[in-house]
Amino acid sequence: MKTYKHITVKPITGAMGAEVFDIDLSRDLDPAAWSEIEDAFHRFLVLIFRDQDLTDQQQYDFSARFGPIIPHPYVKGLPDIPEIFQIIREPGESYSWDSYYHSDLMFLERPPLGATLYAKEVPPYGADTAFTNMYLAYETLSDAMKDLLEGLDAENESGDPRKYSNRFQSMEELAKNDAMSATHPVVRVHPVTGRKALFSSLAFTKRFKGMTDKESAPLLEFLYDHSIQAHLGCRLAWQKHSLALWDNRVCLHHAVSDYFGEVAKHRRVMQRATIEGEAPLAARSSAQKAA
Ligand SMILES: [Fe+2]
Numbered sequence: 001m002k003t004y005k006h007i008t009v010k011p012i013t014g015a016m017g018a019e020v021f022d023i024d025l026s027r028d029l030d031p032a033a034w035s036e037i038e039d040a041f042h043r044f045l046v047l048i049f050r051d052q053d054l055t056d057q058q059q060y061d062f063s064a065r066f067g068p069i070i071p072h073p074y075v076k077g078l079p080d081i082p083e084i085f086q087i088i089r090e091p092g093e094s095y096s097w098d099s100y101y102h103s104d105l106m107f108l109e110r111p112p113l114g115a116t117l118y119a120k121e122v123p124p125y126g127a128d129t130a131f132t133n134m135y136l137a138y139e140t141l142s143d144a145m146k147d148l149l150e151g152l153d154a155e156n157e158s159g160d161p162r163k164y165s166n167r168f169q170s171m172e173e174l175a176k177n178d179a180m181s182a183t184h185p186v187v188r189v190h191p192v193t194g195r196k197a198l199f200s201s202l203a204f205t206k207r208f209k210g211m212t213d214k215e216s217a218p219l220l221e222f223l224y225d226h227s228i229q230a231h232l233g234c235r236l237a238w239q240k241h242s243l244a245l246w247d248n249r250v251c252l253h254h255a256v257s258d259y260f261g262e263v264a265k266h267r268r269v270m271q272r273a274t275i276e277g278e279a280p281l282a283a284r285s286s287a288q289k290a291a
Pocket of ligand 1: 098
């Protein structure tokens with residue numbers, strides 16, 4: 001286990017995720033602390049920084065250290081910082097945003113590098129966010145399946161833009177933007193770590209390029225079921241003023257909608273800043289490269 005000098009890191013599971021303590025993200029971070037956060041980010045894929053009292057601008061500034069912050073294409077942002085938006089569930093609402101495991105905005109040509117999510121109001125327990133490690137999803141496939149997938153691209157679609165806000169009392173549409181789609185490799189290479197990861201989710205991935213929906217469905221469903229196995233992931237238990245940071249390129253996440261009993265009585269307000277990414281880099285197998 002790597003030891004850090006400027007942050008305290010407590011892993012959540014053996015697969016991914018870590019809680020981070022003893023760092024104040026509202027302050028300027030010295031280069032040594034910043035390099036430890038980057039190291040932990042690439043090692044654990046999702047970090048949750050506890051006890052962060054942040055203004056909207058401070059969330060923006062920390063997030064922007066990783067890259068430009070982009071608005072959500074369908075959800076209205078904050079009045080002063082339109083790139084940041086809130087995911088709000090009122091007491092008694094039963095719909096959950098993000099109730100499928102997914103990578104955010106897979107339908108963009110350049111899907112996000114990652115995001116930060118800041119807990120403004122949370123129920124006293126429950127409403128965790130579950131994550132899964134898509135490096136491990138790839139690495140635990142057979143060699144023959146890896147070779148098959150590395151030759152494939154897939155088409156990822158937003159679906160109806162209205163679904164992002166219309167079912168929620170307190171979330172507003174940004175504009176009447178059209179549905180979007182983008183074709184991406186099914187296996188991508190992380191630009192920093194060089195590791196291969198599966199990049200597919202039933203939330204957005206509709207078909208393999210060149211195949212029909214019906215031909216694609218059995219394998220897409222297998223990949224989804226394979227990816228979300230409990231031993232490949234972790235769950236983040238939220239506390240007020242926790243800030244999560246995840247690598248959207250190599251993990252899927254899912255809001256666990258256990259809105260029953262006491263949990264359903266509470267308002268939940270999460271605030272997201274989305275970090276611009278790159279066009280996914282394809283991992284083609286050596287056999288196909290040689291062909
Ligand atoms: Fe999401």
